[in-house]
Amino acid sequence: MSRRRQEEEVKQGAPEWMNTYGDMVTLLLTFFILLFSMSTVDIEKFRAFINSMEGSIGILQGGSTIGDGSEVGNGINQLPDLEKLLSETTEKMNLKSLEELKKMHSDLENYIQENNLTEKVDAKLGDYYVTLTFKDGVLFDTGKANLKPEAIEVLDKIGIQLSKYPNNRIRFEGHTDNVPIRTAQFPSNWELSAARAIAVAKYYIDELSFNPKQFSTEGFGEYSPIADNSTAEGRAKNRRVEIKILSEYASYAVLNQ
Known part of the structure; x- marks a missing residue:
């Protein structure tokens, strides 16, 4: 009587723990984006937020796998500095705006007189x-x-x-x-x-x-x-x-x- 060999089933795709981990990271990212979208900020502040997150979330194209998690941690660690970054960006924009308006005003006054x-x-x-x-x-x-x-x-x-x-x-x-x-x-x-x-x-x-x-x-x-x-x-x-x-x-x- 021959013995039947039990073949071990080989599962395809990423390990189950990685799928759970990916869901968690996606939910965290969605949570922070929702919080940010409910705040009263302009487009420049939103761009600053995106720049602060750029390179921090290691999601590969296609969504099949994600990074080892260290980059995600780096992105989360940047969030406490987000308010400071937004403040600095707004200040820079205000300075550029003021310089532009002063020159515009001077040009218009000279033009009106001339x-x-x-x-x-x-x-x-x-x-x-x-x-x-x-x-x-x-x-x-x-x-x-x-x-x-x-x-x-x-x-x-x-x-x-x-x-x-x-x-x-x-x-x-x-x-x-x-x-x-x-x-x-x-x-x-x-x-x-x-x-x-x-x-x-x-x-x-x-x-x-x-x-x-x-x-x-x-x-x-x-x-x-x-x-x-x-x-x-x-x-x-x-x-x-x-x-x-x-x-x-x-x-x-x-x-x-």
Whole structure:
């Protein structure tokens, strides 16, 4: 009677302990990504996070195996320094943004003076953008949203300088005083201010071939004054159109601020 040889079954693929280990690492990575995604950070901070993890998780292409675990440990050890890394990255971006805005503001001020526009347009430096303010009566008649013929020359001159910032988001804002308006076209100052902002933006798009993806418009009505509405002089200052040129470095972070 022959003896039957029992053949040992050879299992294919990675050892069972490695599959469990791979699941654990994947869950840990997913957990930290979820935590990060729920925080209020911008795209630059997210890139910094990815860079801090790059090379730390030793997952091979195809997902069949993972590294020996030492690299995973190194990646986890980097996480306590993530906040510091994000802070340093943000600080660097802010410095670049400030340098860009200061130069932009200086160039615009010089350009306005050289083209005799100081009585019509002001340039002001802000934290995230440079603001160009068209003074009352330069672009529109009272209660109107149609560009005045004499406004075209001013917009054309400013457009020459704006064309030097193709990578910056540009926001057009319309503002009014607190004198009520009730017409068929403009039931309130909301509609009037928005129509004026859109009119200026569309001129640059339709007549000077600016990229509409670069622009946005807002109408603030009477609710963002820069002067006292109780005086004629104050009301004149509040009736304005502003062009805000956002920093190229900060555009993604502060677009909706």
